Amino acid sequence: MTKNWWKILAAVLLIYSFIAGLLVAVPRLPILHETIRNLYFHVPMWFTMIFLYLLSVINSIKYLSSADEKHDFMAVETVNTGIVFGFLGLGTGMIWANFTWGAPWPNDPKLNGSAISTLMYLAYIVLRSSIDESQKRAKISAIYNVFAFPIMVVLLFILPRMTDSLHPGNGGNPGFNSYDLDSNMRLVFYPAVIGWILLGVWISNIRYRIRILQHKF
Amino acid sequence: MSLIHQVKSLITKELILEWRSRYALNGIVLYVVSTIFVCYLSFKGGIQGPTWNVLFWIILLFASINALVKSFVQEPAGRHLYLYTLASPQAIILSKIIYNCLLMLLLSTLALFFYQIVFSNQVQDLLFYFLAVLLGSISFASVFTMISGIAAKANNPGSLMAVLSFPVIIPLLILLIKFSKNAMDGLDRSVSYDEIVILLSLNVLVIASSLVLFPYLWRD
Numbered sequence: 001m002t003k004n005w006w007k008i009l010a011a012v013l014l015i016y017s018f019i020a021g022l023l024v025a026v027p028r029l030p031i032l033h034e035t036i037r038n039l040y041f042h043v044p045m046w047f048t049m050i051f052l053y054l055l056s057v058i059n060s061i062k063y064l065s066s067a068d069e070k071h072d073f074m075a076v077e078t079v080n081t082g083i084v085f086g087f088l089g090l091g092t093g094m095i096w097a098n099f100t101w102g103a104p105w106p107n108d109p110k111l112n113g114s115a116i117s118t119l120m121y122l123a124y125i126v127l128r129s130s131i132d133e134s135q136k137r138a139k140i141s142a143i144y145n146v147f148a149f150p151i152m153v154v155l156l157f158i159l160p161r162m163t164d165s166l167h168p169g170n171g172g173n174p175g176f177n178s179y180d181l182d183s184n185m186r187l188v189f190y191p192a193v194i195g196w197i198l199l200g201v202w203i204s205n206i207r208y209r210i211r212i213l214q215h216k217f
Numbered sequence: 218m219s220l221i222h223q224v225k226s227l228i229t230k231e232l233i234l235e236w237r238s239r240y241a242l243n244g245i246v247l248y249v250v251s252t253i254f255v256c257y258l259s260f261k262g263g264i265q266g267p268t269w270n271v272l273f274w275i276i277l278l279f280a281s282i283n284a285l286v287k288s289f290v291q292e293p294a295g296r297h298l299y300l301y302t303l304a305s306p307q308a309i310i311l312s313k314i315i316y317n318c319l320l321m322l323l324l325s326t327l328a329l330f331f332y333q334i335v336f337s338n339q340v341q342d343l344l345f346y347f348l349a350v351l352l353g354s355i356s357f358a359s360v361f362t363m364i365s366g367i368a369a370k371a372n373n374p375g376s377l378m379a380v381l382s383f384p385v386i387i388p389l390l391i392l393l394i395k396f397s398k399n400a401m402d403g404l405d406r407s408v409s410y411d412e413i414v415i416l417l418s419l420n421v422l423v424i425a426s427s428l429v430l431f432p433y434l435w436r437d
Contacts, residue, residue, distance in 0.1 A: 064433050113388075120384035127381060130371040140370050143430050147363060148385055150422055154415075155388045162411065 007202055013195030020188045027185070031100050038096045040188055044196035045089035046114070050156075051197050052082035052204060053121070057149045060142035072138035073211045074204070075145060076128065079121050081204040085196075086118045109160040110167045117152045124148070220311075223304045227312035235320075241291075242320075245284040249328045252276050257335045269339050270398050273332055274390060277325055277353065284324060285317055285361040286378045289369035301435065310431040314362045314424060321354035341403030349397035352416050356389045359420055363427040366434055392416050 021040035029036060059075035062068070093111070094104040105111065127144055131137040160167070235242055256272060264272065300309060329350055333340070340346045364382040368374040396412040 064430075116384050116387050123380045123384055127367070127371060127377065130373060130377055132372070136370065139433060140367055143434050144367050144381065147367070147423075147426055147430055150426065151385050151388055151419075154419060154422075158415070159388055159391065162415075 006198055010195050010198035010202055013191045014199060017188055017192035017195055021192065024184060024188060035096055035099050036185075038092060039185070040192045042089060042092040042096055043189070044193045045085050045092060047193050048196045048200040049082045049085040049089060052078045052085065052200050053117075053149065053152070055201070055204075056082065057145055060145040063138060063142045064146070067135075067139075069134075069138065069215070070212070072142065073215070074208050075142065077204045077207040077211060079124060079145075080207065081200055083118065083121050083125075084203075085200055086114065086121070090114065090118070108167065110156070113155045113160060117155060120148050120152055220305065220308050223308035224312045224315065227300075227304060227308060228316050231312065231316040241287065245280065245324060246327060248283060249276065249280045249324060250331055252280065253328065253332050253335055263336060265339070267398065269336060270401050271394060273329070274353070274394055274397070276332070277328055277350075278357070278386070278390065280324060280328065281321055281354075281357040281361060282379055282382060284320060285358065286365050286368070286375060288313055288317060288362055289366045290374050297435075306432040306435040307428050309435070310362065310366070310427050313366075314359050314427065317358035317362050318355050321358045322351065325350050325354045340401050342400045342406070345400035345406060345409065346397055348413075349393060349400055352396070352413070352420075353389075353393045356393065356416065356420055356423075357386070359423045359427065360386050360389065363423070363431070366431065370434070389416065389419060392419075 017040055021037055026034070026036050056075045056078040059071045059078065063071035063075060090111075097106060097111075098104045124141060124144055128137055128141045131140060253276060256276065260272075329347070361378075361382055364385065365374070365378055368378040368381055371377050392412050392415060396409050396416070399409045399412075
């Protein structure tokens with residue numbers, strides 16, 4: 001029980017963020033209106049995705065230095081879960097954009113960047129499936145993972161800041177914290193982020209344990 | 218042997234090998250020229266503005282993937298083993314990157330020359346446009362060399378090369394297209410400094426991670 005406290009915390013935080021996210025009063029802003037509640041669901045998806053990809057790179061580096069298969073399993077399962085969160089982020093973002101910006105896919109550098117980084121990790125999965133030998137597969141996919149990650153960071157965090165973007169905090173738009181993420185919203189937003197990240201880690205942890213069992217028997 | 222000496226002799230080896238089997242070089246030059254000509258015939262009446270610039274980079278992108286996919290695939294495994302006993306892995310990847318830079322420079326200069334003849338010159342700041350092409354050649358060479366090394370270990374390197382390299386090259390390509398568009402429109406040169414700095418630092422990042430990662434790829 002003492003080892004599983006964070007799973008209970010994840011469930012509690014998520015239930016809290018769902019209830020409070022849909023019920024607590026939000027600032028009334030033009031264009032956004034009630035869709036601002038999507039902040040509690042859309043943004044945590046990206047945070048979770050980035051966190052899982054970061055875990056995956058750390059595990060890939062660990063694999064390269066130790067050649068222990070467990071790190072490879074963890075790396076691939078965090079990528080698998082991260083891709084799911086990436087698609088959820090794209091989906092929630094497209095719904096939001098449809099209501100506020102008028103189209104599900106406006107030509108925005110952040111959207112394109114996240115789509116490309118999803119492609120990058122799909123390519124990682126394709127690379128894995130094209131190598132039969134398990135040790136070779138682990139090593140080569142770890143190399144690609146470490147090689148691609150810095151480029152993804154540049155793509156998601158540096159390039160959008162150079163051009164105009166519809167997202168807050170980019171291209172001269174003020175960030176959320178400057179005007180509309182008032183203290184009430186923070187009280188829901190941060191627990192939601194932590195809850196989703198813990199859920200992402202939990203899912204990949206289960207998948208990792210399944211993979212280890214499959215490998216043993 | 219010191220690293221610089223090793224790199225020098227490896228590049229000489231690559232150059233001699235390329236010169237002996239000129240069909241590879243001729244093939245890729247012909248590939249670029251005929252692609253440009255196909256585009257010329259398809260776009261009847263010429264093209265203007267952004268399309269002119271983007272089409273050039275798309276042609277260059279596909280030509281460079283085709284030119285650089287062979288950098289590791291073409292050599293038999295026995296030769297890899299032989300090289301492994303002679304030189305350090307850093308020297309090998311560095312020599313491949315430098316050699317591919319030279320190859321890409323030759324290829325892209327030829328492509329730019331022919332493209333400007335066929336599609337009439339629309340570049341106002343030719344020196345800076347050429348700088349963009351130069352930076353583009355280096356970027357393509359540094360990214361594709363490592364990716365072709367990774368793809369060569371998998372089952373079907375040809376198609377995997379494109380899948381693996383597109384997501385990695387797109388950020389660089391976006392910057393290159395922006396930079397070259399500035400040069401094409403003859404904007405003030407200081408406008409493009411940001412792009413040049415980011416491109417250069419991305420290249421340093423890619424080459425540094427290649428140097429760190431290649432020894433793991435090599436040891437097989």
